[in-house]
Amino acid sequence: MQVYKFGGASVKDAQSIKNVASILQKMGYKNTLIVISAIGKTTNALELVIHNYFENKSQLQSSLQEIKKFHNEIILDLFTNENHDVFKKVNVFFRELNQFLISNKSPDYNFVYDQIIGFGELLSTIIISEYLNLRGLNNNWVDVREHIKTDNYYRRAQVNWNKTQQLISSTFNTSVLNITQGFIGSDSNNFTTTLGREGSDYTAAIYAYCLNAEQVTIWKDVPGVLNADPRYFENAQLLNNMSYREAIELAFYGASVIHPKTLQPLQGKEIPLYVKSFLNPQDNGTKISKNSLLNPIIPCFIVKRNQVLISLSSVNFSYIVEENISTIFSLLHQYKMKVGVIQNSAISFSVCIENNYNTLEELLHQLKSKFKVVCNQNVSLYTIRHYNQMAINKIETDKTVLLKQLTQETVQIVTI
Template identity: 40%
Template sequence: MYVLKFGGTSVANAQNISLVIDIITKASQNEKIAVVVSAFGNTTNMLLKTAELAAIKDEYFRELLQEIENRHIQVIKDLIPVTEQSSIISHTKRLLNYLETLFEGCFLLRELTPKTLATIASFGELLSSYIISEVMLVRKLDSTYKDSRELIIASESYENAQVDMKLTHKNCQSYFENNQKQIVILPGFIAATENGETTTLGRGGSDYTAALIAAAVNAKELQIWTDVSGMYTANPRIVKQATPIPQISYQEAMELSHFGAKVIYPPTIQPVLHKEIPILIKNTFDPEQEGTRITKNPNGKQQAVKGISYIENISLLTLEGSGMIGIPGFSKRLFETLLAQKINIVLITQASSEHSICIGINDKEASSAKIALDETFAYEIISKKVDPILVEQQLSIIALVGENMKNHQGLSGKMFSMLGKNNVNIRAIAQGASEKNISAVINSEDAKKALNALHEEFFEEKRKQLNLFVTGVGNVGERFLAQIKQQHEYLIKQLKLNIRVIGISNSRTMYFEEEGIDLGKWKDNLAKGSKASLEEFHETIKSLNLRNSIFIDITADHNVSKVYEHYLRNNIAVVTCNKIACASEYDNYQTLKRVSQKYNAPFLFETNVGAGLPIIDTLKNLIASGDRVHKIQAVLSGSLNFVFNNFSNENTFHDVVAQAQKEGYTEPDPKIDLSGIDVARKILILARESGYVMELEEIENDSFLPEKTLATDNNEDFYASLTEYEAHFQEIYKKANDKNCRLKYVATFEDGKAKVGLQHIPADHPFYNLEGSDNIVLFFTDRYVMQPLQIKGAGAGTEVTASGIFADVIRVGKF
């Protein structure tokens, strides 16, 4: 014999009930089966709400009652032919009329006793089981109906009754031994006292009903049919990559269900555990899926960690004080006080110094628990032996579960390391001696991030998800997004990096999509986004609280550069091509580096110097390996190199600069490049990364621009000035040409000093043949004395700059 239980979502409406009947029909072809059904989806909640309203004389209860009636009558009309509806509707209305009298009684008496509430709650299952049994009879199935109250006998604790196992087993065995029908339909959740009064089995009651029957009749299998394909490695609504667990032990299932896996409840397992009856969890809406099989000894190779689960709405209560050390009885008094208040303890941890005891309970009970405990320990609190009970709320418990964890070293370390990397603060830790469960209490706002990070670590194919937030989607930003889109599959397959763009912003609008923006439609989405705000962009990223978040600045905006520290302090990596922050005051530069290390949030700015060239990364490796930089010579402006490689007496300086800007070689304000400020910032960054303390003002800047040109404050005036001083620029070109030299804007660092300026480069110099917008850097170090380490290549342009940002993102993925 098999026992099948169908949950509320499985019987939520006529369409779903038809699917259930198909499953029952197939299951009953070769075996007798008992079918336990829950109330139609959400009906029990509606019944309880209606009762509460009636008890406070809120007339709205009548509308809810009518809604309940309409729902059940509609199912009958949808599933039963008109010619056979009359008697079924009449019986259903008799049940509903009795239910109405109970509500009227609550309304008149302004009272809702536990006994009455249990009776009201029972109607959900009584109605659903009756209607489903009648539908099966109409469909000529060999079935019958049996009221569970005639089989399951329980105590008079009406809302969470304790089952009389001996009497219940006897009743079930007697009934099913004499039953001749192939299918028996029973209501779940409900039972009766020895006096015949209706009572309920509490949370997970329908599962429990099915388990009690399965244990009593020694069923071959207990099947729990629900709306998911088994127990998952994590909550699939929170962790999209979660997968069903094919096989799991009873103990593991109980641990997972205790810690929030709502597919099955711990009491359900107990009756079948001792009989070693397998439990199969299946999906009503996808019955071909394998589901999860729960047995004493699962077959095949078993993974150390079976699942990750969590409990929400937890409060931590801490009893602490030096007066506790070496004094027996504190724990006893604490637990007795909570027992008297009927408060369930979810987690316990105690310091080995005996200085404190920490317990986890439900948020709703925290206030009453504190009052009771403060009263119990009033004398010790007044005499300063212990502190008043400390209550911390808005917490969650996250747990790794697995029977084989005890045989694998380092699981705790991996768990806490991954949480630490994602800046998830752990408030308390508990681990049983059996090592089937490692639990950590964390802030509720971090639960989603923690679950996803741990699932990635323990269950996924070492694939790391990076969540990007990009501000600045102009020329470079657009190419960067295109490169991400183009390389998405390659990164997943080859580098095991799943890169998602979650937020984008320009100076006008911003747009977010938590599951990832479609990079084929980002322009359309951004156009209809909300008004751009640096503060709101930051707050949204914080509130999303996604693991491995990266803020990417593809602007030249001073205000954007000022928010880096806020991101880093929230464990959000920063990747930027904006040179302003790293070229700002040395204290600010050092602060960003320090905060990055403290909060384990990478701060990468490779594109600050040389666009996509690995200049800063190479320099970091030199310093890390113990080398010292003594001298740097470099052409660091791709825009200026492009300008002077293309400028001659056959064209105008104005036109060449305009071309450079059009092709994306210059900053939006080309004066930043031509004034030498951009190059000064770059050599400053290289000097600082070499280990030297230097400010921007200390760099000698020998500008070739006239004073009037430098004084302009907009691009229109700047370009007009270039035209006005064309003769000046032609004279600069002529002097170099007369010496058979080429013009290069060179940055030099030596003996702790730096300068930038236009130089005449002879034909035998390494810089002479530097073409297009290329950059070149020469590092003279302890190891590279006579022949410097040379890095050369494209140093400007949208594609190479975007690729440099992309490379930094990949570096973050490897942290």
């Protein structure tokens, strides 16, 4: 069994979808599961629908129509028969989405977000499934929500592994080509949940674990795992091999090529992960496996922008000790802040966080009742694995450094 994952960039338009079929024909698709993200920028477009649902009802239908138009144009490029079943199947999903927008009574943003955002993956997979059938690659369309069960922590749901393993083991047909959605699952009430942004990689790993897959391949618009994001760093280099541990470290610090949760289930069963280019599918790409040494050993750069640096100090110059730190972390958890780096001294405590849930003001209000607070917004957090002084100089040049922390293999620098 092998698992392929195609992200939004690899299915961004009709030509890209045709390329998916070509990759399968070249690389083989026997005993294969394909996990697919939403087409192109559909997730962003659905986020606009969600925004309009809450904030700008007059633009709600127009934003929805833009998504429908975009998908219909792709379908028309792929299917010459205007009576093909794909049109009906896509329209069913749009009717379901519209019905939810009309009938929903919940004011919970995170719940609404998850019920709407997953339609991107449902639409992409039904279109691609029908196109592969048209090309002679007969396949079985699978609703991932019938397999991956989670709690109801909407937008960052935790997988119920026992239930998920049971459902996949008892209902999954491994003898055919299967296609399913990344990123989404469902809770015990069958409401849609999501696994976090970029969660399609994680979906592939969940299926691979439960199916005892031989390997997982993530298809990207880059040659493999690079030592830096080419959007932000020049002369990024391909990393040919690395261990699970190294990849987990990079993912933890925010390397965008791999979802932070993806590697843990793969490591548990020693399933190798390949990251390859969908433009050059026969190139080697990057292999991530057990006890594989980083090759080449060079500094690896990660940047996370739009971060928040909060610096706390005690009101009466007393020590920041375990009780204070416990309070701080309790508040960070309560307001769903993702922590990037922490640093503390006798009377101060600094933390760099992501304000993904827009709860910063509430958090600051609570912190100011207990500490002196300095808050810097829109800072950048740089992480360098296997750093050297030249790599540090590259980051610090022409920037103001607010925080710097070094360990044996990693340096983290917060700048404005």
